[in-house]
Amino acid sequence: MSRIQDRFSRLQAEGTSAFIPYIMAGDPDYDTTLDILRGLPEVGVDVIELGFPFTDPMADGPTIQLAGQRALSSGMTLARTLQMASEFRESDNDTPLVLMGYFNPVLSYGVDAFLADAVDSGVDGLIIVDLPPEEDAELCVPALDCGIEFIRLATPTTDAVRLQKVRQNTSGFIYYVSITGITGAGAADAGFIAPEVARIRNVCALPVCVGFGIRTPQAAAEVARIADGAVVGTAIVQRIAAGARPDEVLGFIGELALGVHNARQT
Numbered sequence: 208m209s210r211i212q213d214r215f216s217r218l219q220a221e222g223t224s225a226f227i228p229y230i231m232a233g234d235p236d237y238d239t240t241l242d243i244l245r246g247l248p249e250v251g252v253d254v255i256e257l258g259f260p261f262t263d264p265m266a267d268g269p270t271i272q273l274a275g276q277r278a279l280s281s282g283m284t285l286a287r288t289l290q291m292a293s294e295f296r297e298s299d300n301d302t303p304l305v306l307m308g309y310f311n312p313v314l315s316y317g318v319d320a321f322l323a324d325a326v327d328s329g330v331d332g333l334i335i336v337d338l339p340p341e342e343d344a345e346l347c348v349p350a351l352d353c354g355i356e357f358i359r360l361a362t363p364t365t366d367a368v369r370l371q372k373v374r375q376n377t378s379g380f381i382y383y384v385s386i387t388g389i390t391g392a393g394a395a396d397a398g399f400i401a402p403e404v405a406r407i408r409n410v411c412a413l414p415v416c417v418g419f420g421i422r423t424p425q426a427a428a429e430v431a432r433i434a435d436g437a438v439v440g441t442a443i444v445q446r447i448a449a450g451a452r453p454d455e456v457l458g459f460i461g462e463l464a465l466g467v468h469n470a471r472q473t
Contacts, residue, residue, distance in 0.1 A: 210303040210331045211356050211379045214253055215414045215435065224431035225253035226467040227416060228460050229307065229440030231274040232257050232291055233283025234447055242453040244295050248302045250457050251464030256334065256438065259288040259308040266336045270441045273448065285312040285321070289328040296329035305332035305358060305379070310346065318346055322353045332356035332379045340372045347376050360384055361407055363399075370410055380414040380436065381407055385421070396420075397429040404434050424466030431470035439463050 208216070218225050228247065232240050247255055260275035260283050267275070285308075292304055306325070313321050313335070325333075333350055340347075340359070347357045356379030363386070365373060374381070385400050404415050417430045418438030430437040442463075446456050 209354070209356060209379070210301065211254065211305075214303050215380065218253060218435075219414075222471060223468050224434060224470060225414070225416060225436035226251065226427065226431075226464040227254045227256055227418070227436050227438040228252055228443055228463070229256040229258060229418075229438060230443060230447070231271065231278050232259050232288040233278030233281050234260075234274040234444070235277050236281045237283065237287065237291065239447075239453060241291055241294060243447075243456055244291065245298060246453065246457045247460065248299050250461035251468060252302065252460065253464075254303045254305060254436070256305050256307045256440070257288065257292065258440075259283075259285050259306055259312060261309040261312055263311075264309060264336075268441065270444050270448065274444045277448075285316050286324075289321075289324050289330070292325075292328040292330050300329070303331045304329060305334060305356075306330055307334040308336070310335050310338050313346060318349060322346075322349055322355065325355060326353055330355060332358050334358045334360070334382060336360065340375055343376050351376065351378060358382055363403065367406075367410075370407065374411045374413075377411070377413065380416050381411055382438065383407060383415055383417045383434070384419045385417050385430075386419050397433060400430065401433045424462045427463050428466040428470035431467040437463075437467050 260278040264272055264275055350357050358379045359373050359377040360382045361373055362384040400417055407415050414435035416436030416438055417434045421427050421430055421437055421439050422442040427437040446459055
């Protein structure tokens with residue numbers, strides 16, 4: 208059983224949902240990101256999404272785009288992101304770590320070399336925003352063969368036919384994008400999300416985690432009552448962009464995690 212599968216099994220047994228924060232590797236610099244990354248398990252994070260920067264992030268709003276630009280300006284690369292993952296694993300061997308980004312940096316790195324280094328660095332899963340199921344042979348299938356989960360996105364526009372295609376070769380969990388648009392646009396609506404999560408569960412046994420448009424502990428809790436996990440990115444990255452210290456960022460993340468973990472008890 209992978210770290211991701213083990214974590215969701217444990218949470219299900221405890222009757223709670225997962226809290227999943229997103230941070231951009233290298234924003235605003237390597238050491239700051241690593242400090243935050245290392246502190247995440249202590250504040251209650253269940254799964255970590257670590258973004259790797261790219262020059263043309265089509266699914267990201269201004270906040271995440273600017274985070275990627277700051278990371279690139281600080282010298283961040285995919286190789287250094289894997290190095291960061293490896294350094295994180297020196298002190299934590301339990302928390303699932305998922306890399307999120309776009310295919311071009313992986314292609315430039317070399318798929319085989321990337322997967323070998325990702326395994327060595329302790330990476331558990333991948334979310335590659337711009338690789339549809341039709342391109343599974345490029346990275347998805349090789350990743351699964353290496354024991355790395357390949358997590359797919361579903362959106363409000365993913366109809367029943369497309370959902371069947373999306374679920375093929377998907378592992379770890381399904382990431383449901385709660386709004387139509389880019390990251391940071393709009394707010395998640397629990398009333399709309401609930402039937403969508405149910406629709407996905409009807410065709411897929413994997414956990415369903417919801418992201419985009421979740422900014423507060425209260426909003427995260429609302430999603431956690433419906434789904435198997437809540438993902439928050441923009442609200443965290445905004446605090447990093449504003450110059451918050453790592454302990455301040457971790458304090459906010461801890462509040463989000465507490466909201467998620469207490470959601471089904473209230």
